Amino acid sequence: MSMLEWGLIGGGEGSIIGGAHVVGARMDGQFTLAAGAVDIDPERGRDYACRLGVAADRAYGDWRSMLAGELARPEGDRVSLVTIATPNSTHYEIASAFLEAGIHVLCEKPMTTMVEDAEALVEIAARTGRICAVNYVYSGYPMAREMRAMVARGDLGRVRVVNTEFAHSFLADPSNDFPGWRFDPAQAGVSAIVGDCGVHALHLASFVVGQEVERLTADFARCVEGRELEDDALVAFRMSGGTVGRLWTSAVAVGHSHGLRIQVFGERGGLAWDQEQPNQLYWTPLGESTRRLERGAEGLSPESTRASRMMLIGHPEGFLEGFANIYADLAEEIVARREGRPPAPAATWWPTTEDGLRSVAAVHAAVESNRREGAWVDARPPSLR
Amino acid sequence: MSMLEWGLIGGGEGSIIGGAHVVGARMDGQFTLAAGAVDIDPERGRDYACRLGVAADRAYGDWRSMLAGELARPEGDRVSLVTIATPNSTHYEIASAFLEAGIHVLCEKPMTTMVEDAEALVEIAARTGRICAVNYVYSGYPMAREMRAMVARGDLGRVRVVNTEFAHSFLADPSNDFPGWRFDPAQAGVSAIVGDCGVHALHLASFVVGQEVERLTADFARCVEGRELEDDALVAFRMSGGTVGRLWTSAVAVGHSHGLRIQVFGERGGLAWDQEQPNQLYWTPLGESTRRLERGAEGLSPESTRASRMMLIGHPEGFLEGFANIYADLAEEIVARREGRPPAPAATWWPTTEDGLRSVAAVHAAVESNRREGAWVDARPPSLR
């Protein structure tokens, strides 16, 4: 097996998300960290990249020199994929530059801060034929994929309602928001909790139900004095196949740890899954008792089985395996393209540029609905209406 | 101890709610079922009342003859309290008649179907000086009262958000709605799931937080084809003290049993309670780990302690004790009035006519908001604005 060369932009020392990417990319041994521009401070970034195993000449001070440096190398000897884990406002510029240079991209969410930029990235990815994936990592969990597989094969019948929740308590204590950029529109953009967490839930709803968010109405609340952006929101939405959607997201939910949950209610049964206990999925066929499905059990779908490393019940997997599954999918996609074959069918559920665009549009729609006192707003990006 | 004479109207054989009233009223030995008009079919009603221990001459064929019969008895020898468990549209007429006759009333919810009638009942109760309680039975649970006590004494600081949910699956299978009155506006009124279940959650939110619902925005969905009323709804609301409210209620949530839950998030901590596991209350002080408070433990509030029969942890109580606690409160209120003393302080949290009025108004407000595409609507009854 020859490993794929991978590059990391942002996600420097101490970054939780950066560390998760490093472990996730490493877990299956398909990627090797070959280049990095991991810190706003060039020296600190080069030092940390070297400690992560990057050769000194590919430990760059910033993304521009990384792009130039990699392009200066022979074509077969460059990074195949870069992960962008920099501040949100920089995603567009970096992603578009690497795509134009022919390098695949995995971008942290939100893909961009502006809908227009997201539309542009869709165009660039299509034109260059490069991957521009977005890290909706929760869709990498095996049991999230099991839900999607169950819905897709009709176990639930028509899906009537999807109820999602992403409520944590990390910002319940105002002193945790230091130095305070999260509720500053200049730094955080138009939305705080919906843009940061709500979008994960919306993406997961679309991922599982197999429909897009079409329109929505939102109520934002600023629960902690002095905040300029919302720290709690309720969103009702409708999906392209007629499913009714509900979302509650909060940053002040004391007692919640991380709090991503989804429930799917169809004509023939219901599903419930909680990201914090990700190895169990609860399935209730209409009129029957609730079953607890265990990750790793025999008889699950090919998609969740492929996304499992421990094929035994009772051996829990977690968050980092979600990252690893996104990377495993991208590795398969890249290798399949090289080999001129289609990727394995169970490896094609990674979040696309369109997914990233839809989420950016939905956040802006929620902001607008709240501003217009709960009016229903089209949540689709202009290009996908 | 001399027992109080109690009468039951509606709630005949096979009625689940009627059976719960009978057991609840009986549990503490303070009430004896002395009179009844329990069935739309006079003969069946008399027969069942007799089997419940009612003397033949007080087993009435309908509520009018019961009212007349009781009034014909010497003043000290009538029922002190009647429970009204008839179809919703009859509540107003029956309740007002008994109140005017000087007999206390415990009315099933919704207190009335129209706001005007609810306003009238408030006036009648005030004028006659009689109790017109409404059976928001979930507020009878000890741990619901513990939450209210904790909020009232400031454990949570200012309450930022209250998130409620009342989602069941009883009507997920359309064939369960037989003979189909629940979604027929002529029989069910303006709302189905919000009027039937959502109001319990709204009342509980007010009960616990100690604030009234002031305004709201609602999204109704009809998930099962052919239904004229909503079977799923999302409501955002604001309370009189500034607390932000969220409510999801559903009749198609396959996998949910009965599904009443409440979470309260304040500046200094959060609470979570699930009616289906009612003996545990989860309390998270800000910045600390979550504690599981057990009903029956030492150190709980006087209000929840008074509402407990088994003062030992690990000895579960349930739904019927909620009924019993409402009856115990009313017994104390009635006896205290007779004795010209104030009731025990821990016994004064039963749901009042005003509570019933507010709920009726909130349901109508939700219907209006949904009709007006999510517009924010005043949820208060006219007389309490």
Place this chain on the structure above:
Amino acid sequence: MSMLEWGLIGGGEGSIIGGAHVVGARMDGQFTLAAGAVDIDPERGRDYACRLGVAADRAYGDWRSMLAGELARPEGDRVSLVTIATPNSTHYEIASAFLEAGIHVLCEKPMTTMVEDAEALVEIAARTGRICAVNYVYSGYPMAREMRAMVARGDLGRVRVVNTEFAHSFLADPSNDFPGWRFDPAQAGVSAIVGDCGVHALHLASFVVGQEVERLTADFARCVEGRELEDDALVAFRMSGGTVGRLWTSAVAVGHSHGLRIQVFGERGGLAWDQEQPNQLYWTPLGESTRRLERGAEGLSPESTRASRMMLIGHPEGFLEGFANIYADLAEEIVARREGRPPAPAATWWPTTEDGLRSVAAVHAAVESNRREGAWVDARPPSLR
């Protein structure tokens, strides 16, 4: 409906178990508390009995005058059943006296302290043809009966292992054992935690599996300094049908509330039930996922359905309904005998004198095994070998 007259001996004011009997007997309206000798202090006992609704002339100062007083009344006008909730060492004398007088008995556990006395009660009950039931109240829970029904109809196939646990923390703090009789052999008898709690688990194992405990090996520990009797024990046993049994019981299990749990593992599936969340029963057919069965659901056995008051899922029942179910069974048994008909089949699972005898023998066997360093000991009473 004419109510059965019922008498209470012991269980005076402040007694938790006495209060549970009063509510349990009252809940279904089949018994009326007609006589009582409820306290060691005659005056206090008479006063409390009157407050419970007993007529002054039947509020007795002690059980002997109660027996005499009731026998002095016309035959049809005496208590039908007495409950004995006095200290364990008095059970035999009181129970035998009432049985000999022709009055049915419900005795708190342990039925007696000595095996010989228990053998004698079996003989007396058989000779007099009177009921001498023992209050193994946990077998009154609907889902305990569901388990028994499932095993009996063969859902599990041959039962391989039954694993039971009764572990609480009430005596983890030595200062809670005040005035300290529980670990004093003179007052508590030969065993503390096994005799008090372990026997409940052993009875439940027999009840569910439908087999008797035949032999056992036990390890007792005295975890708190100064205790003369065990406060933690492990018991392995074998049952009459070959099932392997395990029991852990403890009084020092900090973090456990009351802690009665049972798991049953058969050839074709497994069951798990926890008394503290008694409305859910977990059922795993071999090779399939675990199902959560809800009390009140359609399709449960006649025995658990009859033991349910709220025939709706999500409406929790609890400990007091367990008492009520024992009383409901005894009412049916008494009335059926009067009417010369067999009792309803679903009402015949109340714990008998033989059950009481077997438990007493098992406790003595455990004590002997521990004394003999874990030797296997016959756990059956001499008369039932």
Place this chain on the structure above:
Amino acid sequence: MSMLEWGLIGGGEGSIIGGAHVVGARMDGQFTLAAGAVDIDPERGRDYACRLGVAADRAYGDWRSMLAGELARPEGDRVSLVTIATPNSTHYEIASAFLEAGIHVLCEKPMTTMVEDAEALVEIAARTGRICAVNYVYSGYPMAREMRAMVARGDLGRVRVVNTEFAHSFLADPSNDFPGWRFDPAQAGVSAIVGDCGVHALHLASFVVGQEVERLTADFARCVEGRELEDDALVAFRMSGGTVGRLWTSAVAVGHSHGLRIQVFGERGGLAWDQEQPNQLYWTPLGESTRRLERGAEGLSPESTRASRMMLIGHPEGFLEGFANIYADLAEEIVARREGRPPAPAATWWPTTEDGLRSVAAVHAAVESNRREGAWVDARPPSLR
């Protein structure tokens, strides 16, 4: 960072445990898989090793040629550590050979099948000064380490009781034991479920409580017809500091997934942890309510913090991180030895050769006790009495 070269013996393609070692060793980027003899079939083994990234000349056909091949390389260019994941009966021979050659060893459990061999390995490891760690992987979980830290710093006071359980259902269906070596003494040794699973629980008890198992009594059952070794066992034990121990282990517990649980009860509080939900630890201070401690929270011990990758609550970790933590500890130990410094204090809790020896002795003691009908038996290895 220069990576440590690591070798794998056994654990070939399709091996669950082998896969876990590969991911665990890879996760933190401290080890690189440099050599392997991974399959009983040399060709298949070489092929798979190459696919795992091993160079062709270090993909060996068997462990002997691997040992020879590595020793033929320059001293600084050999594997530092080999993992032995071959059948149990081969552990001793392989481990002793590598230790004598100066190469550190991580051995799967059981370390050996015979007590004598385990004693010999202790001697060899001491004499050669090499690491001979045993993969008691559950002690690698952060919350297992948190328990040990809490006990060690006295949070629980004197530990009275430790209750452990390792019960699964993998062999409840006899057809799963194919080709049937697990209950064949010739292949499996003296014990099945105790040797395979019970030892994990015993090790964890020692690990957490900080005491050794001194003596025990055991009851073995063969629940499935035709099995020659036990598939269910109950063990009572006493530890070196006086703690009372309880263990139930089973292979026929239908409804259990993997089923490793531990509860620790001390004078001042109790702990409960379940391997299947490993991110939560339940802590009950005496007389207070139970707290749910979340992995990743601030304020946990240095030992559990060091063993966490995601330092945020609500981001679950799992089984593979347990492996990774053992490897991280060994990397630190190896590097520290090279650098002539003590290892980081929080990295010194990996399971030692003595731990492996004690477990082997305990299994043999349990077998003997069961044979002697529950007699108490010394569980310590001769050299450690």
